[in-house]
Amino acid sequence: MKSDPYKAVAAKVESVVDETPTIKTFRFKPVEPIPFKAGQFVELSVPGYGEAPFTPSSSPAISDHMEITIMRAGTLTERIHTLKAGDDVGIRGPLGQPYPLDKYKGKEVLIVGGGVGLAPLRALLFGLFQEIDAYKKIILRYGARTPSDLVYRDAVSKAWDKKQLDVMLSVDKRDESWKGNEGVVTTILEKGKLSCDPKNGVAVVCGPPIMMKFATLKVLELGYAPENIYLSMEKNMSCGIGKCGHCRIGPYYACKDGPVFAYAQIQNESKIWD
Amino acid sequence: MAYKITAEKLDALLKALCEGRKLICLEQANDQLHLVRADGWSPEKHTLGAYRPVEPLKSLVFQPREFLGSLTDDTEVAGGKEVIVVGAKNCDLSALRIHDYVFLSDPVDPYYKAARERTILVSCDCTDAREVCFCTAVNEQPYAKKGFDVNLSETSKGYVVESGSEKGEKLLKSAGALLEPADEAILKERDQKRADMAKKVADLAASKGLKAGQDYQAAIKKSEESDLWDDFSKDCVECGACNYVCCTCHCFLLADGMVEGKAPGRVKQWDSCLHLNFARVAGGANPRKHRSERLHNRFDKKFNFFPQVLKTYACDGCGRCAEACTGKIDIRDVLKRALDEV
Numbered sequence: 001m002k003s004d005p006y007k008a009v010a011a012k013v014e015s016v017v018d019e020t021p022t023i024k025t026f027r028f029k030p031v032e033p034i035p036f037k038a039g040q041f042v043e044l045s046v047p048g049y050g051e052a053p054f055t056p057s058s059s060p061a062i063s064d065h066m067e068i069t070i071m072r073a074g075t076l077t078e079r080i081h082t083l084k085a086g087d088d089v090g091i092r093g094p095l096g097q098p099y100p101l102d103k104y105k106g107k108e109v110l111i112v113g114g115g116v117g118l119a120p121l122r123a124l125l126f127g128l129f130q131e132i133d134a135y136k137k138i139i140l141r142y143g144a145r146t147p148s149d150l151v152y153r154d155a156v157s158k159a160w161d162k163k164q165l166d167v168m169l170s171v172d173k174r175d176e177s178w179k180g181n182e183g184v185v186t187t188i189l190e191k192g193k194l195s196c197d198p199k200n201g202v203a204v205v206c207g208p209p210i211m212m213k214f215a216t217l218k219v220l221e222l223g224y225a226p227e228n229i230y231l232s233m234e235k236n237m238s239c240g241i242g243k244c245g246h247c248r249i250g251p252y253y254a255c256k257d258g259p260v261f262a263y264a265q266i267q268n269e270s271k272i273w274d
Numbered sequence: 275m276a277y278k279i280t281a282e283k284l285d286a287l288l289k290a291l292c293e294g295r296k297l298i299c300l301e302q303a304n305d306q307l308h309l310v311r312a313d314g315w316s317p318e319k320h321t322l323g324a325y326r327p328v329e330p331l332k333s334l335v336f337q338p339r340e341f342l343g344s345l346t347d348d349t350e351v352a353g354g355k356e357v358i359v360v361g362a363k364n365c366d367l368s369a370l371r372i373h374d375y376v377f378l379s380d381p382v383d384p385y386y387k388a389a390r391e392r393t394i395l396v397s398c399d400c401t402d403a404r405e406v407c408f409c410t411a412v413n414e415q416p417y418a419k420k421g422f423d424v425n426l427s428e429t430s431k432g433y434v435v436e437s438g439s440e441k442g443e444k445l446l447k448s449a450g451a452l453l454e455p456a457d458e459a460i461l462k463e464r465d466q467k468r469a470d471m472a473k474k475v476a477d478l479a480a481s482k483g484l485k486a487g488q489d490y491q492a493a494i495k496k497s498e499e500s501d502l503w504d505d506f507s508k509d510c511v512e513c514g515a516c517n518y519v520c521c522t523c524h525c526f527l528l529a530d531g532m533v534e535g536k537a538p539g540r541v542k543q544w545d546s547c548l549h550l551n552f553a554r555v556a557g558g559a560n561p562r563k564h565r566s567e568r569l570h571n572r573f574d575k576k577f578n579f580f581p582q583v584l585k586t587y588a589c590d591g592c593g594r595c596a597e598a599c600t601g602k603i604d605i606r607d608v609l610k611r612a613l614d615e616v
Contacts, residue, residue, distance in 0.1 A: 002348040005381040006528060006540060010346040047345050048538030050530045052556065074556030090345045209559050236555050238528050243376050243383060244545070245525030246553060248575065251582040270498060274561040 001093065005241050008045055008090025009034060013083050014065070019151040020144075023116055024081055025057065025069040030091055033063035038101070038127035039120060039232060039260040042093030043240045044068060046083070050076045051092070053237040055259070057119040057152075059126035066091065069119035069151060095240040096259050099124055099204065099230060101131075108137040108197050110224075112215045114185050114207025115144050118151050120232050121206050125165075139196060143170040143185030143211070147178045168193060185211060186218040198223035206232040213273040216263060226264035233258050233272070277446060277453035278460050280432040287435070288315040290449045291396065291424070292358055298334060300327050300361040307361075309333070315360065322426060323361040324402035325416075326592050330521040331366035334359065335389040336373055338518070339543040342385065345530065351384040354392050362397040365409050365590035367421040369521035372580065372588050376524045385542070394441060397422040399468060403475050406593025408606055410476040411484035414590050417468045429463040479591070482606035483613070490587060493612040494570075494577040502611045503566035509601030510565055514546025516595035516603075522576070522588040525552075547572050573608065 002009065011030035019025055034042070038060045045051035052074075058067035072081050083089070109128060113121045121140075128138055144150045150169065170181040170188045181188050185207070188194065203219040205212055212231060219229055235247035235254035242256030250269035252258065257265075266272050279287055297312045300323040307327040312320060334357065343349065370390075377386035400407075400416035409416055418425050423442030427434040434456050437443040446453060479485060497503070517523040525545045533539035545552065548568050554560040562568045580588040589605070596604040 001381070004342075004348050004351070004384050006342055006383075006542065007348050008345050045345060045530060048530055048532045051528065071557075077556060208557075234555055234559070235561075236553050238545075239526070241381055242379075243524070244527065245547065245575070246527075246545070248553075248571075248579065251579060271561040271567075274559060274563075 006092075006239070008043070008051075008092040011066075011089050011091045013085050013087045013089060015085055016083065019069060020149050023069060023071045023149075023151055025067055025151075026080070026083065027058075028066045028068065028089060028091060029064070030066065034066055034091055034094065035063040036060055036066075036094035037098030038124040039099035040094035040096050041120075041237075041240070041255075041259055042066070042068070042091050042095060043237075044080070045090040045092070046076065046079055047088055047090060049079050051090070052076050053095075053240060053255070055120035055123065055232065057122040060123055061126065061130055069116060069122070071116040092240065096255055097257065099127070099260050101127060104128075104202050105131075105134045107135065108139065108201035109135050110139045110194075110196050110201055110203040110219070111141070112185060112189065112203065112205045112207070112219065113140070113142045114211035114215065115149060116151060117207030117211070117232075118142055121204065122152060124204065136197075136200070137166065139166040139194070141168055141170075141185060141188045141194065143172065143188065143207075145172045147171050147175055184214070186214050189215070189218045189222065194222075196222065198225075198228075202228045202230060204230045204232075209234070209273050220263075226267055227262050229263040230260055231263055231266075232260050233266070235259075275437055275443065275446075276456035276461065277435040278432055278456040279435050279453055283452045284426075284433055285315065285317045287449050287452050288360060288396075290452070291394075291445055292360070295356040295358045295394070298357060298359045321361065322398045322428070323363070325400050325404050325407065326363040326365055326521075326594075327361075328519070328594070330369070330519055330592075330594065331359065331362055332369060332373055332521060332524075335370070335386055335393060336377065336524065336526075337389075339541060340385055341533065342540045342542055345538055345540050351388045353388055356392050356394060358394040358396060360396045362395050362418075362422070363400055364397065364414060364416060364418040365592040366521050367395060367397050367418050368414055369590050369592075370421060371586065372522040372584070373524055375584050394423050394445070395421070396424045396426065398426040399428065399464075400471055400475075401428055401467075403471070403478055404593060404597070405478065406596045406604075406606075407475050407591060408479035408482065408484055408593060409591035410472055410486055411479035411488065412490070412587050412589050412591045413486060415468070416471045416475050427464040427467070429460055429467060431460045431463065434460055434464045475591075479606070482604075483610040484606055488613055489616075490577040490609055490613070491581045493609070493616045494573050496616050497612045498570060498574075500612070500615055502608070502615065503570040506603050506608055507564075507566040507569040509599075509603050510548060510569055511600050512546075512548045512550065512565065512568075513600050514548055515598040515600060516572070516605075517546040517548065518544055519594040519598045521590055521592050521594065547575065569603075573612070577609075
């Protein structure tokens, strides 16, 4: 982080991977290392065009490179999707609060992701892998709209197999290639598809707003306590350092006090799912 | 330390204080006062001002639009020439507690810090009030208790001159020949004038149903589902004027663009929470889609958020928003209705 918190570290695009028709993963090489913890975010800027918050999807153990998975959803991401190897960007961060991994130790970790929401969860998985024996069990339940909307299918699924994670995927709408579950992600949180220990575990949820809402309600129903459910909140963050006022949730700023919140912190605030 | 100075010598004092510094002071135009840049103190053109000007003091330390240079340069923010503000009023001075909290807490905003450090604040007691003034109803008063470098209080026997900081004390020492120690009589008259002025503002606020000690936080907290936001927001045209003239509003946008069509650069500019896209995220989700929600948010930020994080309302009762509102939404009416509905 620079001494001027509004300034970014210069970086170059090293490579681009097409994940889905609307999602790409960019690999950046910053001019100086950017160490971060899983769950923290950065502000990525295209010089002269603008800046937006994204959570790195690469391993927090690596600081000289950073990968960010970006869905085309607005003017800036449209522009980002045109970037090629060698192009200049700026990276400001890391910003915000990470997943409190120390609190997860000795427990079972249930991770629920939806769509491009798997991006920060990928960084979390890499973080958990670093000390995998410290956690009782790691369970991943991931859903996307269609089989072609699933991200990291090749690279990460191999790592998942190797680490013997309890993984189940689902798609809202199957095609002929799909042999797995069909239905929204909460359908793979049902008994018979999920064996978990809510009293001795934490649940981590990240995805689009509507998925976050129903997945959180589902894990509450499973018996996870609000203080053991962790959400990564997406809000409009401009400055990223708790000054510009855009991302307020009740007495908090998502950028400074989040983006990772325990559900217990924000459950009484209004419109958290919008 | 309190001094006194005769009315005749006051101009000499102000001229001495302004020497070698950039001056910002007050000028009367029609029935309003304006914050203006000046080459030097001129008693014919400038005034200490009976009440606050149209433009908020925050605009000097948190500029409406500030160019931050290139995206990746981390050069130290230059201090720049000292600026002296003459005629600041308590509502504005006190409002800087909000900006100090926002911009000086870690990580420090170096632009704000530099501007704050180069600015000398010479305040003076209000000697009149605008119809919209209600500072006493939000636990403020029409004279400064702190936050100034030098404060001036007008009396029939000249001015009481007080320093409120080390910087101010030093300045007054350098102009020592013009000053005498304040005596009991002049301090007594000042206190009486202050009490009279506070009563005048309290009466104005009371005429709108507001008084000191009311629990606005409880009222605003409870009002979220009330129709009052629908009712008042019908007149809001989302111009953002209330935010821009507000002495405490601090929201801004970090924007990027091509500076002079050439190099990419970064700009920090005032933003308004009444604008539709203020909290909207890419993809279209927006926690405050309706104008009524955005109007409620403005009050929630001032009367619920800041009491939680800083134990203060982020409103000093300057009444600027009521004067600036295109839709004639009066903050006093909104607060009164929220109080009535608790």
